[in-house]
Amino acid sequence: MLKDGTWDEYPDCTPCILSPDPIHKGFFKLLEDGSVANLKVDCIFPVLHGKNGEDGTIQGLFTLSGIPYVGCDVISSANCMDKDIAHIIFEHAGIKTADWYTINDYELSHLDEIAEKIVKKLTFPMFVKPSSCGSSIGISKVDNIEDLKDGIKYAFTHDSKVIVESGIIGREVECAVMGNAKPFPSTIGEIQPVDGFYDFEGKYQSSSCGLFIPARISDEDIKRIQKVAIKAYLAIGCKGLSRVDCFLCENGDIYLNEINTLPGFTSISMYPKLMENYGMTQSEILEKLINLAFERADVSYE
Numbered sequence: 001m002l003k004d005g006t007w008d009e010y011p012d013c014t015p016c017i018l019s020p021d022p023i024h025k026g027f028f029k030l031l032e033d034g035s036v037a038n039l040k041v042d043c044i045f046p047v048l049h050g051k052n053g054e055d056g057t058i059q060g061l062f063t064l065s066g067i068p069y070v071g072c073d074v075i076s077s078a079n080c081m082d083k084d085i086a087h088i089i090f091e092h093a094g095i096k097t098a099d100w101y102t103i104n105d106y107e108l109s110h111l112d113e114i115a116e117k118i119v120k121k122l123t124f125p126m127f128v129k130p131s132s133c134g135s136s137i138g139i140s141k142v143d144n145i146e147d148l149k150d151g152i153k154y155a156f157t158h159d160s161k162v163i164v165e166s167g168i169i170g171r172e173v174e175c176a177v178m179g180n181a182k183p184f185p186s187t188i189g190e191i192q193p194v195d196g197f198y199d200f201e202g203k204y205q206s207s208s209c210g211l212f213i214p215a216r217i218s219d220e221d222i223k224r225i226q227k228v229a230i231k232a233y234l235a236i237g238c239k240g241l242s243r244v245d246c247f248l249c250e251n252g253d254i255y256l257n258e259i260n261t262l263p264g265f266t267s268i269s270m271y272p273k274l275m276e277n278y279g280m281t282q283s284e285i286l287e288k289l290i291n292l293a294f295e296r297a298d299v300s301y302e
Helices: 057-065 075-083 085-090 106-122 145-155 198-205 217-236 270-279 282-297
Strands: 014-018 026-030 036-042 100-102 124-132 140-142 161-166 171-179 182-194 207-214 238-246 254-261
Touching: 014 057, 036 171, 057 075, 057 145, 075 085, 075 254, 075 270, 085 100, 085 161, 106 140, 106 145, 124 145, 140 145, 171 217, 171 270, 171 282, 182 217, 182 270, 217 238, 217 254, 238 270, 238 282, 270 282
Parallel strands: none
Antiparallel strands: 014 026, 026 036, 100 161, 124 140, 124 161, 171 182, 171 238, 182 207, 238 254
16 A cells, blocks of 8 residues: 555544653544544654654654654754764764865855855865755755855755765765664665765665665775764764765775665665665564664563
């Protein structure tokens, strides 16, 4: 039903509201006769992307509800989603990231001046990104100052804060991480974008990129990237699962690109493919993530 889009036609599919009161431990189903039924749940598995879905907003509601939930908590979700804040945290932790420049919407009236400052600080090509959007929404790759200005304006149609990063030349590699206090890494996967960078189409259309598991790199580099992935995961406080994206440069330098706290679970998504390569089936991945949610909430599932 999910595949053909008819899930909303199922008889049990009714409007509902998640109660923020931990007494209810679940949802209020809004029935056709106007009455309400309390549907209790053991655990919530969010499958949401972008604003309100992986930025700590709905995680806050889950926390208020008192129901265990899969994935990162409020603060780590929010900090990973805000690319500016994430840069600051990773820099403090001694993890290499691309050089960046942050712009707030109230600075747009001085765009020409800001663009000149950015050109002096960063190097082309540059990537212009809304600070807090997912799935590569609103991102532009720019090669000159005029395109930079246009990219900034475009990014501001998606967010009130924008960052500009120097482009990093290197292999795009990804590591699936799972766990709470003692997380473990998968092997490393490699993305080979067809059109220059891993955009929205590349994430959700298999023809837009090539995927290699394991990555076409040495075992030593795989171990080094795994080490960076775990360090970043712990530094920003991730729990449950995340996909850590990095660049491996020709000189051996590893740059952290970003952490996705709710990575995709489609048939072409890297996270489940990496965990399957680790030796876990789809059902084992889901069971482990649910158990990690109970572990974090300090409850047991029976």
